[in-house]
Amino acid sequence: MRKLLLILGIILLTTSMSMCLTHKNLNDFKKSITVEINGTPVEIPLRATIGDAKDVRLINTTDKEIYNYYHTKSIIYIKGDMGLKPEEGGVSIVDLISKFEWFNQIYPHNIVVELSRNSSVVTAKVVFASGKISIAKFKVNETEHLMKSNKTMVIKIIRGNRSATIEKINNTFIIEGNSLKELDKAESRFVLAIYTNPKDKYYISLT
Numbered sequence: 001m002r003k004l005l006l007i008l009g010i011i012l013l014t015t016s017m018s019m020c021l022t023h024k025n026l027n028d029f030k031k032s033i034t035v036e037i038n039g040t041p042v043e044i045p046l047r048a049t050i051g052d053a054k055d056v057r058l059i060n061t062t063d064k065e066i067y068n069y070y071h072t073k074s075i076i077y078i079k080g081d082m083g084l085k086p087e088e089g090g091v092s093i094v095d096l097i098s099k100f101e102w103f104n105q106i107y108p109h110n111i112v113v114e115l116s117r118n119s120s121v122v123t124a125k126v127v128f129a130s131g132k133i134s135i136a137k138f139k140v141n142e143t144e145h146l147m148k149s150n151k152t153m154v155i156k157i158i159r160g161n162r163s164a165t166i167e168k169i170n171n172t173f174i175i176e177g178n179s180l181k182e183l184d185k186a187e188s189r190f191v192l193a194i195y196t197n198p199k200d201k202y203y204i205s206l207t
Contacts, residue, residue, distance in 0.1 A: 055185065
């Protein structure tokens with residue numbers, strides 16, 4: 001009898017722990033999040049699992065700060081390794097830009113995507129809050145002025161030497177990874193931070 005009670009106790013304890021673990025980590029295996037926009041649930045695909053995105057190192061910033069910057073700045077300036085091959089991380093850059101452009105109809109910004117630059121001219125794709133899209137050329141000093149404006153959120157996404165990292169320097173958020181997988185993780189964490197509102201009923205905690 002004592003042996004039977006012991007076995008039953010172990011089974012109940014194991015089941016209880018398993019249920020807690022499943023409940024706690026179920027979202028970590030997902031590669032999408034659901035957000036509520038004007039009362040309608042919208043699913044956003046991610047390039048990494050939520051669990052992998054949680055592992056990204058944040059330096060000099062927080063998810064809340066990233067969220068607040070995106071939702072309070074009127075200009076987003078994006079620059080990075082635009083010539084990077086898809087398999088080296090270029091697909092992460094394209095994915096992030098695509099998400100910004102798609103959500104611009106809901107969260108309107110003036111988006112400047114730097115395509116190339118030389119010593120005097122910067123060529124950029126400009127997506128206006130009105131929905132208009134154009135290719136424009138700026139003087140280098142004009143872009144420097146734009147990036148330093150307190151109305152601008154600057155996002156730099158690069159293939160660097162570090163594992164998945166998001167670092168803030170002044171008003172610039174540097175999304176970095178040393179491989180496609182690491183860039184996917186960093187980019188996914190950035191997307192999660194931007195679109196995850198603690199007041200949303202679909203809120204997923206990243207801590």
